[in-house]
Amino acid sequence: MNEISRYRSFQFLLLISSICLQFIPAISDDPSSTKKGKQSAAHHTSRGNTGAKVGIVLLGLVAVGLFSFFLFKLWQKKKRExxxxxxxxxxxxxDELEVELGLRD
Structure with missing residues (x-):
């Protein structure tokens, strides 16, 4: 694996990581969107939605971490080879050098 393909692999990994990190601000709820009359019901529902969003983001981060670990191990193997x-x-x-030097016929 040459330097250019390693650089491109690293760029791809950074791109995927930055795309996954784009979704982190989406887990925070906007408190101004709930009305005062329905605040308790909306609060209870938003808590469930927030938990699901956090779970999805954490699952995505774990997947990205495992993928990057796999790429790192693959890169190490190629470098070792x-x-x-x-x-x-x-x-x-x-053999040609030995013949030229007269060490072997």
């Missing part, structure tokens, strides 16, 4: 390939390339025998 690249480093291992470089190490093998460093220590592989180069």
């Amino acid at each position: 690249e480093q291992y390939a470089r190490l093998l390339k460093l220590f592989e025998e180069d």
Whole structure:
């Protein structure tokens, strides 16, 4: 995985995170919208709606966290494979060099 694709993956993760964070202000209820006569019934209903909204937002944040953890582990695995390939390339025998130096026929 090259630097550009890592950068794009990181940008995608930030985009998804920022979209999920857009919904956090939606959990607060506007107290001016309830009328004084129906305040107790509206308060009871809004409490249930707020709980559901908080649950949905928390579930979304957990999903984003798990997705980002998966992407991080995938990135680590790719990086480890690249480093291992470089190490093998460093220590592989180069037959052409040995022939040129006269070490081997």
